[in-house]
Amino acid sequence: xAGVMQNPRHLVRRRGQEARxxxxxxxxxxxxxxxxxxxxxxxxxxxxxxxxxxxxESGMPKERFSAEFPKEGPSILRIQQVVRGDSxxxxxxxxxxxxxxxxxxxxxxxxxxx
Amino acid sequence: AQSVTQPDIHITVSEGASLELRCNYSYGATxxxxxxxxxxxxxxxxxxxxxxxxxxxxxxxxxxxxxKRSQSSFNLRKPSxxWSDAxxxxxxxxxxxxxxxxxxxxxxxxxxx
Numbered sequence: 001x002a003g004v005m006q007n008p009r010h011l012v013r014r015r016g017q018e019a020r021x022x023x024x025x026x027x028x029x030x031x032x033x034x035x036x037x038x039x040x041x042x043x044x045x046x047x048x049x050x051x052x053x054x055x056x057e058s059g060m061p062k063e064r065f066s067a068e069f070p071k072e073g074p075s076i077l078r079i080q081q082v083v084r085g086d087s088x089x090x091x092x093x094x095x096x097x098x099x100x101x102x103x104x105x106x107x108x109x110x111x112x113x114x
Numbered sequence: 115a116q117s118v119t120q121p122d123i124h125i126t127v128s129e130g131a132s133l134e135l136r137c138n139y140s141y142g143a144t145x146x147x148x149x150x151x152x153x154x155x156x157x158x159x160x161x162x163x164x165x166x167x168x169x170x171x172x173x174x175x176x177x178x179x180x181x182k183r184s185q186s187s188f189n190l191r192k193p194s195x196x197w198s199d200a201x202x203x204x205x206x207x208x209x210x211x212x213x214x215x216x217x218x219x220x221x222x223x224x225x226x227x
Contacts, residue, residue: 006157031213042204042219043158056214091157095213102148103215107157 006106024074025094120218135190137205145207
């Protein structure tokens with residue numbers, strides 16, 4: 001029973017390129033959350049998705065960032081035209097339908113923009 | 115909006131000593147409360163969680179936490195720390211009306227031999 005799978009583990013992009021981060025939730029989990037962790041900071045919520053729906057994107061930057069969770073396949077966090085300030089660890093978590101079962105995190109994708 | 119405060123950025127203890135990491139939340143009703151641990155370069159591992167019932171919660175790796183409504187606190191404790199406990203610890207909460215956990219900024223635990 002695999003946990004939350006994130007790939008790639010490490011991603012290096014040049015300024016102006018696009019970054020695509022993938023998250024496959026645990027089997028049976030229909031809720032996905034993306035968080036960003038900047039150096040020396042805690043986790044900041046970005047977006048909450050259910051299958052084919054964005055439920056809450058209040059933490060997403062208004063430009064260049066987008067997320068999806070299609071009916072089939074993993075959730076994707078997409079960052080267009082990356083800048084140095086996007087360098088961070090991006091974590092995905094998933095939960096079942098009812099949140100009181102808790103949240104399971106992936107190991108994260110560490111994005112470095114050079 | 116709810117918030118989670120971890121007042122200690124760094125905590126240093128000697129191996130074998132007891133540990134208490136502080137966490138305060140701001141939310142009127144009883145929130146769901148969590149403690150996670152993050153080792154360097156790794157993801158977050160759930161140590162324990164509280165939803166209702168007994169206010170003293172037992173977790174993995176010998177950790178426990180106590181929910182105190184009067185103090186809006188959910189402090190993490192361990193009676194005897196091991197060197198392998200050195201890591202970053204995050205407290206989180208989510209309210210009954212939102213599935214989105216809010217995290218504190220974390221407490222870095224340093225263990226001296």
